[in-house]
Amino acid sequence: MNSMIYLDNQATTRLDPLVLEAMLPFLKDDYANASSASHDAGLRAAEAVEKARCQTARLIGAQPSEVFFTSGATESNNTVLKGLWECRRAERSHIITQATEHSSVLAAARFLENHGVRLTVLPVDGEGRVNPGDVHSAITDETFLISIMLANNEVGTIQPASEIGRIAKQAGVFFHADASQAAGKIPLNVQELQADLLSWTAHKMYGPKGIGALYVRREKPHVRLQPLLHGGEQERGLRSGTLNVPGIVGFGKASEIAEAVLEDEQRRVRSLREKLFKGLCERLDFTRLNGHSTHRLPGNLNLSFAGIEAEAVLDEIRGEIALSASSACSSGSGGASHVLQAMNVPSGYLHQALRFGIGRFTTAEEIDAVLERLTEVIARQRKSSPFYPPDAAL
Ligand SMILES: Cc1ncc(COP(=O)(O)O)c(C=O)c1O
Numbered sequence: 001m002n003s004m005i006y007l008d009n010q011a012t013t014r015l016d017p018l019v020l021e022a023m024l025p026f027l028k029d030d031y032a033n034a035s036s037a038s039h040d041a042g043l044r045a046a047e048a049v050e051k052a053r054c055q056t057a058r059l060i061g062a063q064p065s066e067v068f069f070t071s072g073a074t075e076s077n078n079t080v081l082k083g084l085w086e087c088r089r090a091e092r093s094h095i096i097t098q099a100t101e102h103s104s105v106l107a108a109a110r111f112l113e114n115h116g117v118r119l120t121v122l123p124v125d126g127e128g129r130v131n132p133g134d135v136h137s138a139i140t141d142e143t144f145l146i147s148i149m150l151a152n153n154e155v156g157t158i159q160p161a162s163e164i165g166r167i168a169k170q171a172g173v174f175f176h177a178d179a180s181q182a183a184g185k186i187p188l189n190v191q192e193l194q195a196d197l198l199s200w201t202a203h204k205m206y207g208p209k210g211i212g213a214l215y216v217r218r219e220k221p222h223v224r225l226q227p228l229l230h231g232g233e234q235e236r237g238l239r240s241g242t243l244n245v246p247g248i249v250g251f252g253k254a255s256e257i258a259e260a261v262l263e264d265e266q267r268r269v270r271s272l273r274e275k276l277f278k279g280l281c282e283r284l285d286f287t288r289l290n291g292h293s294t295h296r297l298p299g300n301l302n303l304s305f306a307g308i309e310a311e312a313v314l315d316e317i318r319g320e321i322a323l324s325a326s327s328a329c330s331s332g333s334g335g336a337s338h339v340l341q342a343m344n345v346p347s348g349y350l351h352q353a354l355r356f357g358i359g360r361f362t363t364a365e366e367i368d369a370v371l372e373r374l375t376e377v378i379a380r381q382r383k384s385s386p387f388y389p390p391d392a393a394l
Contacts, residue, residue, distance in 0.1 A: 003320075004319060004320060004321065004322055005320065005321045005322065005366045005369060005370055006322045006359075006361070006362075007321060007322060007323050007356045007357055007358060007362065007366075007370065008322045008323060008324050008355075008357050009204075009299055009357030009358060009359035009362075010153050010154070010156070010181060010204070010297075010299075010300060010324075010355060010357040011324060011357065012203045012204065012209065013203060013204060013205060013206045013207075013359055013360070014206065014359070014360075014361055015206060015207070015208060015250070016206035016207075016253075016254060016257060016360070018253060018257060019206060019207055019208070019250045019253045019254050019257070020250070022249055022250060022252075022253035023208065023246045023247075023249050023250040023253070026045070026048060026245045026246040026249050027246045030044055030045060030048070030245075031045075031245075032044065032045045033045065033242055033243075034046040034048075034049045034242075034243045034245050035232065035234060035242070035243070045243075045245045048245060048248070048249050048252075049069075049243055049245060049248050049249075050064070051249075051252060052248045052249050052251055052252025052253075052255075053067050053069075053248075053252070054252075055251075055252035055253070055255045055256045056213055056251055056252055056255045057215075058255065058256075058259060059183065059184065059188065059255040059258060059259050060179070060183065060188050060189065060190050060198060060200070060215060061188070061189035061190050061191050061192070062190050062198075062215050063218065065218060066215050066216055066217060066218050067213050067214075067215055068213065068214045068215075068216060068235045068236070068238045068239055069211065069212070069213055069235060069239065069243065069244070069248050069251070070211075070212045070213060070214055070239055071210055071211065071212060071244075072201045072202075072203070072209070072210060072211065072212035073102070073104065073178060073180040073199045073200060073201035073204075073212045074104040074212075075212060075214075075228070075239075076199030076200070076201075076212050076213065076214040077102070077104040077105045077108060077147075077176075077178055077199050078104060078108045078228060079214055079225060079227070079228050079238070079239070080145070080147065080176045080197045080199065080214065080225070081095065081105065081108040081109055081112060081145070081147065081176075082108060082111075082112065082226075082228060083225035083226045083227060083228060083238075084144060084145055084174065084176075084197075084223075084225055084226075085112055085117060085144070085145075086225075086226035087224050087225060087226055088144040088145075089116075091144075092141075092142050092143065092144035093116060093117050093118055093142055093144070094117070094118045094119075094120070094140055094142035094143040094144065095109055095112065095117055095118075095119050095120070095143070095144070095145045095146075095147065096120045096122065096135060096138045096139065096143060096145070096146045096147070096173075097109055097119070097120070097121055097122070097146070097147045097148065098121060098122040098123070098124060098130040098148055098149075098159075099121050099122065099123055099124055099338070099339075099342035100124055100128055100149070100152050100154075100155075100157070100338070100339040100342050100343070101147070101148075101149050101178065102149065102153060102178060102180065104178075105147055105149070105178055106121070106338075109121070109147070118142065120138045122134050122135065122138060123342065124157075124342050124343060125343070126343055126344055127157060127291060127292040127293075127295075127343065128152055128155050128157030128290075128291050128292060128339065128342075128343050129157055129159060129160065129292060129295065130148060130159055130160070130164075132160050132163040132164050132167055135148070135164050135167055135168075136167045136171075139167075139171045139173060143171070143173045144173065144174060145173065145174050145175075145176060146164060146167075146168045146173055146174070146175050146176070147175075147176040147177075147178070148161060148164050148175075148176075148177060148178075149177065149178040149179075149180075149181075150177050150178065150179045150181070150182035150186075150188070150193075151179075151181040151182040151185070151186070151297050151300075152181065152291070152339060153180070153181050154290075154291075154302060154326050154337055154339040154340070154355055155290045155291030155292075155296075155300065155302045155326075155339055155340070155343070155355075156181070156291050156292075156296045156297035156299075156300025156301075156302065157291045157292045157295060157296060158182070158186065158292070158295040158296060158297065159295075160295075161177055161193050161195075162192055162193050162194065165177075165193045165194030165195055166194055168194065168196075169194045174196040174197060174221075174223060175193075175194060175195050175196050175197070176195065176196065176197035176198070176199070177193060177195045177197070177198050177199075178198075178199045178200075179198050179199060179200040180199060180200050180201050180204050180212075181204060181297060181300075182200075182297070183200035183201075183204070183205055183258070184204070184205030184206070184254065184255065184258030184259075184262070185205070185258075185262075185266070185297055185298065185299065186262075186266065186297065186298070187262065190215055190217070195215070195217070196216075196217040196221065196223050197214065197215060197216055197217070197223060198214070198215040199212065199213075199214055199215075200212060200213055200215075201213075202247065202250060202251035202254055205254050205255070205258050206254050206257065206258070206359075206360060207247075207250045207251045207253070207254030207255075208246070208247050208250040208251070210244065210247055211244050211247030211248060211250065211251045212251075213251065214238075214239075216238070225238060227239060227240065229241055261360075265298075265360060266298045267298075269298045269299040269358050269359065269360070269362070270298035270299075272358050272362055272364060272367050273298060273299060273300070273301050273356075273358050275364070275367050276301055276356060276358070276367050276370065276371065277289070277301055277303070279367075279371040280303060280371065280374065280375070283371070283375040283379075284305060284375060284378055284379065285389075286305065286306035286307065286388070286389060286390055287303055287304070287305055287306075288303065288304040288305075288306070288345075288349050289301075289302070289303060290302040290303065290304060290326070290340060290343065290345060290349075290353055291343075298358075299357055299358040299359055299362075300355070300356070300357060300358075301355075301356040301358070302326060302353055302354070302355045302356070303353065303354055303356070304345065304349035304350075304352040304353040304354075305352050305354070305378050305382075306348055306349060306352060306387065306388060306389070306390040307348075307352070307381075307382045307385040307387045307388025307389065307390060308352055308378055308381045308382060308385060308388075309351055309352065309381075310325035310326070310351055310352055310353055310354050311325055311351075312381060313354065313374070313377055313378060313381065314354075316377050316381075317373060317374070317377060320373065321370055321373065321374070323354055323355065323356060324354070324355050324357075325351075325353060325354060325355070326339065326340050326353035326354075326355055336350040336351060337350070337353065340353060348387065348390050356370075
């Protein structure tokens with residue numbers, strides 16, 4: 001990876017060296033099971049887990065007792081949808097979500113729909129935002145959950161989550177937010193959001209893969225969930241299975257670092273993003289910004305370049321620049337991205353979208369190099385394209 005420029009930070013992030021350092025003792029020497037209370041090594045592991053629980057809770061403004069470790073946001077999202085339904089199905093059977101959610105929410109919701117849940121998938125506007133008024137109108141006496149992501153993984157659009165939280169609270173409906181892309185990148189506080197449940201994951205914030213968390217509000221209201229996994233009753237019965245101590249310690253450290261650097265990092269990453277955006281727009285015409293211009297993750301840029309195929313560009317820069325095409329996220333279907341489709345992106349810009357994920361370790365020199373190389377590749381591919389300039393294709 002050394003010589004490759006990594007701009008795929010919405011897919012995953014590099015492990016911060018300080019996180020690795022914090023994890024190493026728990027991979028090498030302190031390997032005891034955190035449930036082994038019969039010896040000091042086990043107690044040390046349990047102590048490390050509780051420290052990490054405090055660190056992760058702090059990042060989202062929660063109490064440590066409200067944080068449950070999982071294997072990642074996919075598991076957290078599934079636990080929310082299925083676990084809440086198990087508890088509420090006798091009284092209520094309606095879920096509200098929106099069209100650009102991650103597949104771990106949409107597919108879990110569709111699964112429940114096949115088991116009798118009534119599902120409302122709200123549309124988004126051209127910039128990927130859901131209208132809080134639509135959320136309000138969709139609520140019925142049957143609704144038990146509103147699940148809306150904080151920020152989108154493809155186009156970086158930030159949803160009006162606190163407005164939705166307020167609407168949910170007034171209606172007495174639980175509000176779940178998938179914060180996988182937002183945690184550690186923008187300020188996040190479950191009280192301000194009025195979120196009852198929140199999912200997030202370490203590997204999107206410079207922590208290790210395979211470890212995530214679920215926030216479950218314990219007061220006003222006390223949210224109850226059925227576990228997905230049964231067994232040893234770890235995590236107070238909500239998530240059985242031997243705790244991933246090194247992963248949890250890494251998640252804790254990643255949270256501590258994120259909290260400390262958040263403001264500066266947001267500014268730095270946003271300015272690199274603006275440099276890339278401006279540079280590409282100056283050099284290449286018929287470039288379309290997908291997503292919101294201001295309600296957007298600082299490190300996300302999603303651009304469509306008319307007349308090219310995103311996959312052909314990726315093929316040419318393979319090994320040099322790690323980027324992704326929006327369509328790559330559509331569950332291997334080979335179709336266009338469900339996010340861009342939901343935003344009504346015109347057809348000549350659907351398979352032409354590249355997602356740039358700028359992060360903590362991206363440098364200004366890398367952005368210069370990407371600007372130069374991409375301009376050259378796109379301009380050349382356009383020369384042989386019947387779809388460029390776009391009007392010629394109509
Ligand atoms: C918005 C969003 N939700 C959920 C997930 C799933 O996270 P994990 O890889 O931890 O299961 C991702 C990651 O791809 C994501 O971007």
